[in-house]
Amino acid sequence: MWQHCFVYTSFSRKFLIVDSFIEWIYCELSMATHILALATVSGLPIFAKKRGDKKKLPFSSIASLNGVSMYSKCQDIVLKSTKINNGVIIWKDYFGSITLIGVTNRNLECDISSLLDAIFNAMIMFVSLDELKSPRNLERLKRDLRPCYPLIDKLIESLDSQNTTTAHPAFLLNSVEAILCPENQTLEPALEYFTSRMGSVFGSLCIYGRFACGTVGWRTLSSHEKHLLLRLVSIDSEASLRDTAVYLCQRSPNVAFRAVICQLVPEVHVIVICGANPALSEVNDIVLNSWQQHFDTLQIAKQRYPRNFPSSLQFPYGVMGVLLSHYEEQKYVASRSLQPVVYGRRFLTEAHHFDILRTFYLHAIQDFGLLDEDLTPLEIPINQNEETKNSIEDSSESNVTETYWRSEYHNCHAYKLEHNICCVLYASVVPLTTMRLITKNILQDILSDKTISW
The missing domain is CATH 3.30.450.60 (Beta-Lactamase)
Incomplete structure (x- = not known):
């Protein structure tokens, strides 16, 4: 032995x-x-x-x-x-x-x-x-x-992407799952105002644990910090107000901040990283003053789940699921509620759709050369000089911009454009030439939509 x-x-x-x-x-x-x-x-x-x-x-x-x-x-x-x-x-x-x-x-x-x-x-x-x-x-x-x-x-x-007992985000290489809401144009100023009232610059609004919008300061946090902070929301998510002492693994690994999490409406939370003030007893008044006139907008934004894409973005027949990733910022958005498909007696659930897309995405980024030798994503820090950024981009440069899978029950196609990767799950009857055209069109439609911030 x-x-x-x-x-x-x-x-x-x-x-x-x-x-x-x-x-x-x-x-x-x-x-x-x-x-x-x-x-x-x-x-x-x-x-x-x-x-x-x-x-x-x-x-x-x-x-x-x-x-x-x-x-x-x-x-x-x-x-x-x-x-x-x-x-x-x-x-x-x-x-x-x-x-x-x-x-x-x-x-x-x-x-x-x-x-x-x-x-x-x-x-x-x-x-x-x-x-x-x-x-x-x-x-x-x-x-x-x-x-x-x-x-x-x-x-x-969260590793179990087929777990249907929870609506919280699946684990995808420490990336933050997002939800695309046109309402962000109204909610972002409210978030900035609320965060400033809390004496901070680090604030984020999340819907069902998914990133909806963030302050300018929030975007300067590392992807690992944002990922874990948003995961905190899923712990005791029914609590209307709570705070926790946290160390930020890169920005402040040895000096604690305070994470204040407020439930605005069910499944919609705001998280702010701040100091000892204001006291928790004062936060309720700040929440009401900052968000009271936006509760209806929050309810509308909440309805974007589980499709996670705005209703203005329509997908062609034969598209069963979409996963869009921005690998520089390590965030992604995925739709779990597109066309259901039945093959004989076999029914592919929404969770199964996402599991296929997730597995395909992990193989696609390897084809695109976006994993280092330790099988972790090549991360480009936000605050850096141009020379360093170019050297990191060169190390991940690959001539591969498309990859696909074909099977008896479904097809998958991925297209990479700059820092974006769009993975689409198709019905098996969709030919490759059509897949290539649709995937590129979906990505272009999302990037050109001025009502959403991606």
Whole structure:
């Protein structure tokens, strides 16, 4: 059981483990996703999370998975991942203090790699980067991380894009899911006014957890920060008003801000990052003064879900789903409510439509050369000089601008224009030449629509 055979490739600094013990662990983990957090030096577990129908891992299995990583370090080898059957195991070390391990057979490797980064950033959000880099007491760290667990659970849950029990956004490489509303032209000034009354410049309005509009200051936050802050809304989303101390993983990883979340109407929230003032007891009056005359507009904007595109944008017959991504800003919008399709006795649900589009998108960005060697998106920072920006753009430059899939039940086509990628799910009867024309037209219609801000 403990005999290992290593196949090592010095070029990529990665090796594959052909190991009967890991195969046995994988069989135990099948049909589930497991996330493990350990102290890198001691190997002691910090927490273990799972989603699926399998029981939690025993300590011996956790220790064995960590032992494989520790053994590789002794051999001066960087262990990143191993693939077994249809599954993957990923190890990631952060600052030499925290190790995260992801095991799944439900998702692609780039999914789990991005999820581990999001989970570590979520840990920073609640306990600060310094505390994670140099934990003084492991038991105290475990206790301090408990408020973070609901957010981590939501992140893991969002990997299941076919989950129909929740309306909250699916996980897509740490990107923020948006909703396109013509009403934003009215709501954005109201948001700016409300945010300034709160003594801040960082504010965002979200509908069903999806980004609707943000202040100028909000757009300067990193995609990881915006993604996690909007995920906070889905925790106890029925509360009308709440605040939480948060560390921003890039802007302020060691000095806490205050995230104030207000429910304006059901499933419509505003989140503001501010200081200690104003007091929570004063926020209700500020909300009423800022938003009272916009409640009807908010109700209209809320009706854009689940189509997520304005009603003025009509899709041709044969289009079953659309996913539009802006990979520079790491945001996307997807429609889950287009034409239902029945094939014989097989009915494709809205969740199934999105799951197909999501999987196709993950393969498309690999075809377009938009993933780095760690299978995470090439991110272009917002605040940077032009020379740095051009060098990052050059590293992701690819001559591929279109890609497609064909199957018995459906077709998919993706078109890349500048920083936008438009992925469209079609009925199987739609020919390729027609798909290419429709996809390009859809993207041009969205980009040219002056009533929406994309």
